[in-house]
Amino acid sequence: MGIDRLRLRPVETPLHGFAGDRVISEGAISLPVTAGEGQSQVTLLVDFLVVNVPSVHNIILGRPSLNAMRAVVSNYHLMMKFPVEGGVGYVQGDQREARRCYSVAVRKGSVKQALTINALDPRDLAEDTSIEDLITVPLEEADPSKTVRLWSSLNSGQQAQMLAFLRDHKDVFAWSHEDMVGIPPEIMVHKLNVDPDHKPVKQKRRAFEPKRYAAIAEEVSKLLNVGFIEEVHYPDWIANMVLVKKGTGKWRVCVDYSDLNKACPKDNFPLPRID
Known part of the structure; x- marks a missing residue:
């Protein structure tokens, strides 16, 4: 990036990592960051702390920057969206490019070197066409x-x-259902906090194609054989199965608990305020 270190502002507050290690930053610098392309982009000034630690990352955007952009990040979709004037901008991640970048960093030994304010040379990425695989x-x-x-x-x-x-x-x-021995009731028991004044709901039976019936029968048989579930002859609640296609082509068998969820009172404070 060719930035003079004289532009770094002194910072006295140390950084603490996940493992509790204490890192003294070399200084802070404000740099403009642009996200998006064309008309659907946003630019803001971000304060970065420069640290001398082993890392394969060039920069890390924290929550203050993402909040300033009003960005919504989806790890599953490898995408970040944010509002712009007249629409929505987005940044699409590239897993193959990320692996290639990491491979170059490891091969060049940058994992063991200090993190600097210099960016990784794009020509290094162009030279490397390999993608690390799993064995x-x-x-x-x-x-x-x-x-x-x-x-x-x-x-x-x-x-x-x-x-x-x-x-x-x-x-x-856990390679199979039999390997999941469960938790003894003496240690913990999970109960549904159902409102007693709420009338039980029996969903109407849904019809499935033969392949889905076979997947349901296979999954129910597994759960019955290991004692995870048991048959109830006169149930007050009846919920249908919901099948979702996996990436492998097989079916994931779920249960439609939407009616049961409505009968359970909601916790207004399910998590502490982590911010």
Whole structure:
């Protein structure tokens, strides 16, 4: 970026990371940031803290900047939208480009170097056309069906350490319904806070195509066999199944609890004010 360090303003307040580590910033600088393209873009002045820590990130926008843009971020859609004059602007993320950028940073050793105010050279990104992939490794040699996926750029020593760690804690993996033993009622019991004055709702039976019926029967059989659910002969509440297509092409079996949710009083303060 070619910014003179003399433009940095001194900052005395340290930064604290997630692990509780304390970092002293080298200073603060105000830079204009433009998001969006063409007529659907917004520009604002953002205060950045420059720190000398190992990182693959060039800049990080905090909540004050996102709030100033009135931006809405969706990690699932890799998109950020914000209001602009006469419409809505957006920034679309690119997972392939992010992986390529990370690969260049790791290969050039920037993970172990200090983070500076200089941006990553776009020519470095143009030279690198590889995309890091995941490799499938069996977690148990006796059972090849139990596998984990590791980053392909890990060397043999790192892969061995990661596999050893995962194998030492393989008891936390749930490969099937039978592996989920549940929580003893003596420790915790979940109950529905249903309003007693609310009349129970029995939804009308919905019809499905044969493939969906087969998916429902398979899922219900799994839950019955492991004791997660039990049959009720005279239910007060009846809710239909809802099937959602997975990315693998299989069906995810859900339950329509919209009527039951309406009968449960709402908590006006479900979470503390984290801000």
